Amino acid sequence: xxxxxxxxxxxxxxxxxxxxxxxxxxxxxxxxxxxxxxxxxxxxxxxxxxxxxxxxxxxxxxxxxxxxxxxxxxxxxxxxxxxxxxxxxxxxxxxxxxxxxxxxxxxxxxxxxxxxxxxxxxxxxxxxxxxxxxxxxxxxxxxxxxxxxxxxxxxxxxxxxxxxxxxxxxxxxxxxxxxxxxxxxxxxxxxxxxxxxxxxxxxxxxxxxxxxxxxxxxxxxxxxxxxxxxxxxxxxxxxxxxxxxxxxxxxxxxxxxxxxxxxxxxxxxxxxxxxxxxxxxxxxxxxxxxxxxxxxxxxxxxxxxxxxxxxxxxxxxxxxxxxxxxxxxxxxxxxxxxxxxxxxxxxxxxxxxxxxxxxxxxxxxxxxxxxxxxxxxxxxxxxxxxxxxxxxxxxxxxx
Numbered sequence: 001x002x003x004x005x006x007x008x009x010x011x012x013x014x015x016x017x018x019x020x021x022x023x024x025x026x027x028x029x030x031x032x033x034x035x036x037x038x039x040x041x042x043x044x045x046x047x048x049x050x051x052x053x054x055x056x057x058x059x060x061x062x063x064x065x066x067x068x069x070x071x072x073x074x075x076x077x078x079x080x081x082x083x084x085x086x087x088x089x090x091x092x093x094x095x096x097x098x099x100x101x102x103x104x105x106x107x108x109x110x111x112x113x114x115x116x117x118x119x120x121x122x123x124x125x126x127x128x129x130x131x132x133x134x135x136x137x138x139x140x141x142x143x144x145x146x147x148x149x150x151x152x153x154x155x156x157x158x159x160x161x162x163x164x165x166x167x168x169x170x171x172x173x174x175x176x177x178x179x180x181x182x183x184x185x186x187x188x189x190x191x192x193x194x195x196x197x198x199x200x201x202x203x204x205x206x207x208x209x210x211x212x213x214x215x216x217x218x219x220x221x222x223x224x225x226x227x228x229x230x231x232x233x234x235x236x237x238x239x240x241x242x243x244x245x246x247x248x249x250x251x252x253x254x255x256x257x258x259x260x261x262x263x264x265x266x267x268x269x270x271x272x273x274x275x276x277x278x279x280x281x282x283x284x285x286x287x288x289x290x291x292x293x294x295x296x297x298x299x300x301x302x303x304x305x306x307x308x309x310x311x312x313x314x315x316x317x318x319x320x321x322x323x324x325x326x327x328x329x330x331x332x333x334x335x336x337x338x339x340x341x342x343x344x345x346x347x348x349x350x351x352x353x354x355x356x357x358x359x360x361x362x363x364x365x366x367x368x369x370x371x372x373x374x375x376x377x378x379x380x381x382x383x384x385x386x387x388x389x390x391x392x393x394x395x396x397x398x399x
Contacts, residue, residue, distance in 0.1 A: 030328050031071045032319065033091035034102040035112065040079025041203045042104045044229035045308050048261065049104060049127055050074075051299060052312030059294050060320055068328045073097060077108050084108035085115065092119045099124060099335070101315055104308075105227075106130030106174035113137040120332040122339065126315035127308060130174040131392045134359045139332060141339040141359045143318055143352070144311040145278045147178035148392040150254040153365050153385055154276035155186020155223075158252055163220035165195045167249075169210045170225040172199035179225040179254055182392070187223075195219055205231070207238035214249065215242055221250040228256040228308070233265040240269040255279070255379070258370060261304040263377040270370040270377060279307040279349040280368050282378035291348040310348050318342050318354075351387070358398075360390045 034053065037046040057070060064070070073095055077084035084103065091097045092115065100116065101124040103109045109128035113136035116123040125133065125142040134140045158166065166187050170176035176199065184194050196217045198210050205226075214222045222244065226235050236258075239251060251257075255277025258270055281292065281304060291313065295305050322330065322338050330338070336359075343353040350364040367383035 028067050028328065029069045029071050030099070030323055031073060031095060031097040033088070033095060033097035033100045034072055034074045035077050035084055035087055035091070035100065035108070036074065036102045037079040037104045037108070038074075038076040040077075041231075042079050042227055042229060045127070045227065046104050048259075048303070048306050048308035049102070049312040051295075051303060052305065052309035053102070053126070053316050055294060055298055055309075056313045056316035056320070058298065060316075063320065064323060065327045068323060077103070077105075079105060079108075081105070081107040081111040085111040088112040088115050092121050097121065098330075099319060101319065102126055102312075103128045106133065106178075109133050109140075110136060110174065113140050116140060122332055122335045124315050124319060124339070126312045128175075129178065131178050131390065135398065138359075139336060141318075141336065141354060143315045143354075143361050145307075145361060145363070146390045146392065147175055147254060148182040148390055149361075149363070149365055149388050150276040150278070151179045151182025151225075152186040152391045153388070154252055154254060154274075154367070155183040155188075155192075156190045157186075157274070157276070157367055158183075158221050158223075158250075159187050159190025159192040161221075161250075163192060163250060165193050165219040166221045166223055167196040167198075167214045167217050167219040168194060168223045168225075169198045169200065169214055170223075171202050171205070171227055171231075173202050175227065176202075176225055178392075179256075180223070183223045183225075185391075202227070205234075207235045208242065211235070211238045211242050211244055215244050215247055218247070219249060221252055224251060224253050224257055226256060228259045228306070229262065230265075232257055232259055232262045236266045236269050255307055255368070258368075258379060259308075260306040260379060263370065263379070264304075266377070268377075271372070272370060274367060274369045274382075275379070276365055276367055277307055277379070278363050278365060279310045280366060280379040280381055281305055282373060282380055283348070283350075283366075285348065285350060287346045288348040307349075314344065314347050314349070314352060317344060317347070350384075353387075355389055358390060358393045360393065362387050362389050364388070
């Protein structure tokens with residue numbers, strides 16, 4: 001069959017294959033289709049997430065039931081939704097995967113999710129944070145975060161600092177829109193006012209004109225959001241070069257602005273900045289110490305783990321727990337029933353659990369300040385907001 005014919009025949013193929021799928025019978029090999037952005041503008045984030053996924057498998061594969069093996073089928077969506085959708089069709093119809101997992105970008109996850117409803121294939125999201133994605137299919141569960149979980153609290157925190165005006169400048173795609181809306185809601189609820197808002201292109205943005213507009217508006221605080229990675233360093237460089245903080249404009253964001261692995265590149269321009277997030281490599285938790293030890297033994301000092309890494313790690317932890325609980329014999333509906341009640345009190349980021357009503361993660365959100373620890377920059381957790389559900393879904397219940 002020609003590749004181009006997949007779009008029109010995927011549903012029919014899936015219906016036929018479901019009757020033969022290993023998920024419906026004894027499966028000594030569990031096939032997991034990993035869709036990730038190994039190339040494209042979020043490739044750095046994808047590498048961090050993949051390292052977390054691979055590390056969990058390496059450390060814990062020995063814990064699987066006797067005779068059970070994993071087959072991780074990795075595919076590159078090239079940071080493009082249409083490619084991600086085609087790959088999901090192929091993984092379901094041709095490779096007959098038991099589960100889909102991964103995905104960095106929300107537009108890719110939004111393209112993949114409806115296919116999982118048609119095919120009844122569970123989809124474990126280990127990053128894509130677009131708030132509405134789980135509502136696109138009952139077979140989606142997310143172990144990462146939503147931007148509302150982080151953006152709304154940091155908006156309220158900013159207002160509590162006595163800052164009255166804010167300017168938002170974010171990447172123009174789903175996650176950026178969510179971050180902007182969440183911060184705006186939190187800041188407004190705290191008594192603040194948004195006096196300006198900009199959106200810049202996802203790929204190859206020139207941050208200078210956007211930072212200059214923020215500076216000209218003279219807000220008390222600027223909420224700057226980029227999809228982590230090298231763009232975090234680039235936008236912080238623009239802010240430093242244009243003297244944004246020197247002009248009296250405070251800066252805040254979610255963890256995407258100051259990811260752990262980029263702090264050495266950003267340098268002292270990050271000192272004192274406060275962001276919100278679900279993880280910091282500096283966290284003083286026994287589970288995080290164990291995770292960091294495993295990370296260093298496998299990757300050395302060449303890579304610094306961040307929230308992408310831990311979200312990938314936790315996604316595999318949930319999948320492993322399913323396999324162990326069922327001895328690798330599960331249907332899609334049985335898998336989802338398990339995922340909806342899954343809990344882990346020993347994640348590197350702290351206690352986590354899935355909200356059965358929304359299939360989204362419930363977790364601590366940390367307010368973090370960049371400080372020097374042992375001569376190195378670190379996101380130091382200064383406040384914990386315990387077990388936060390997605391605020392957007394609380395405000396907008398499903399009908």
